[in-house]
Amino acid sequence: MPSKPQTLQNPIIWFLVSLVILWAAPLFLPTFYVYLITEILIVSLFAVSTNVLLGFTGLLSFGQVAFFGSSAYAVSLLIKGTSLPFAASFFISVGLSALAALIIGLFCMRLRAFYFAILTLAFSQIFFVVAYKWTSLTGGDDGIVGIPKKPFFLFDINGPDAYYHFVLLVVMVSLALLYLIIRSPLGEVLQAIRDNSERTEFLGLQVRNYRLASFVIAGTFGGVAGALFAPFQGIVTPELLHWSHSAEPLMISLLGGMYFFFGPIAGAVIFVFIKEWITGFTEYWMFWYGLLLMLLIMYLPGGIMGFISEHIRRGKDGPK
C-alpha cells in the first residue's frame, strides 16, 4: 500500500537533490551563510554519529567529544608538524578515532546504562586533561592556532566556498554511509538492542559485540567531523574536548528527534541558527537555548521530526 510515488521514497534521489542544491548555495548566499552552513554540516555529522548510539542503539555516551576532539587535534598536529598531504593526515586522524573508540568501547561495554555513561565521561575527561596539560605537544590552554587548509589530493580547498564544498562532499558521503548502516541488518539489530537487549540475546545475538560495533561507528564518524572542524576553525583548544561539549550532539539529537535518522540534522540546523541569532543579543545564549530545549522536551517529546511525522500520520489516518 505505497501512498507516496516511488521517487519520493527513494533516498538516493533525495540525496542527489539536496547535494545539488547545497552545492549551488554559495552562488546565491553571502559568505556569512556559507560559513554557517559549513558549521551546520559538521555539527550535523557529529550529532548523527552520536545518535547512532543514542537513538538507534539506546546507549547514552557522554564521551563522544573524545573522538571529535582527538581527531581535530590529530589532524592539526599532522598538518602543522609533518609534511604529509592533507588527505593522509585526514584519514590517519579518522583511523585514530576509530581505534580509540574500539579500545574505549572494549572497556565501556562491560557496563550498563548509567555506569556506561559515566565511564565514557571519565574517558573523555582524560582526553581533555591530556590536551590541557601536555603543553609541549598540544599547546596547552592556548591550543593549536593557524591551521591551514591544505589541498585535499589535487583539490584546492582554501577559501570559504572551496572548503564548504569539501565539507559538503565529505559530510554527504558520511551521512549516506551512516544511513546505509542504519538500514542494514546490523542497523536493525542495533534498534532491536535498543528496544530489548535481553530478547536480542535470546535470539542468539551477542549484544555486547553489536554495541561495540555501534560505538566504533559513532566514534569513527565523530572523528570525521572533528577532522573537518579543525581546518574550518583554524584553531583547536582544549575546550573542544571538554565534557560539556559532549552534551551538544545529545541535545541536538533530542531537539531534532532521536528516533529519526534525519532528526539530529534538523536539530543541528536549529541549534546553529539559534546560537548565531541569540549571540547577536547576548553572551548568555546557552541560557536561552537551555530554556528552549526544556520547552521542546516537555511539549515535543519526539523532537521536531517526531512532531512532523505525527502530523503526517494524523493527516493520513484522520477523516478527510
Next chain:
Amino acid sequence: MSLLEVRTVSKSFGKLQAVSELELSIDEGEVRCIIGANGAGKTTLFNLISGRIQPDSGQVVFAGEEISGMRPPQIVRKGLSRSFQVSNYFPNLSVFQNVRIAVLSRMRKSRIFYWPVSRLRDVNQRVGELLENFNLLSLAEVTADKLSHGDRRKLEISLVVAQEPRMLLLDEPTAGMNSTETESTIRLIKDLVTRLGLTLLLTEHDMKVVFSLADKITFMHYGQVVCEGPPEEIKANQDVKEIYLGGEVC
C-alpha cells in the same frame, strides 16, 4: 537418547529454594509438559535451562554438552530457544522487523552493514512465510506494541520458531489467549512439532492444552518433581489430583 538432561539442579533466591535438586530428562522428539501451581519453580527451571540465570549447583546438558554456565546467545546457537511468559519483543519495531531479527540471526546475516536489509530477498521471503504461518501477515507493518494480547503471544512464539531450533522451550504459550486463539496456537505448535520433528518443553496452566499436546507430563511442586508419566497416568495420580487438579489451581 535424551536430548536435554537436567542433573540435580538447585537454585535459591535468598531463603527461597525455587528449584531443589531437580532431575529431568527429555528425549529427542518428545513433547513434555510441566505443570504445577504458581511458584512451583517452572519459570525458574526455564530460566536455568536457557541461561537466563545460573544454577547454584547441578548441570544442564543439551545434546551431550554441558550448557550450564553458557550465556543465552551461545545456548541459542546450540539449537535451544525459548519463549517468555510475559511477551518479550521489540516494541518500537514492526511485526515484520521483529521476526526479521530472528531470521537474520538464524541465517547468520545480522552482521551485514553494507546492504539494506529490505533488499535481502531470502531473509524477507522467510519472514513472510513465518508471518503467514502465524496469521500475522496482515499485521506485518504494525508496530509491535500496538498489537492485541493474542497477537503478541503469536509474535512471541514466531520469534522462537524463526530460529528453527532443535528444541523449543515455551513458557505458557497460550497465557491470556481466548479460546479460539488458544486452539489455533495449539494447532500451529502441533503442526510444527510433527512437521519439523522438534523437541518441545512447555509449561501450561490450561489442562486441555496440556492433555492434547503432551507425550509426557512432569508435575512440579515446591521446586521438585513430584511425579512424571504419560497424560493418563498423571490424570489418575492421586498426588496431582490433591495438590493441583482438584486443589490449589483448578
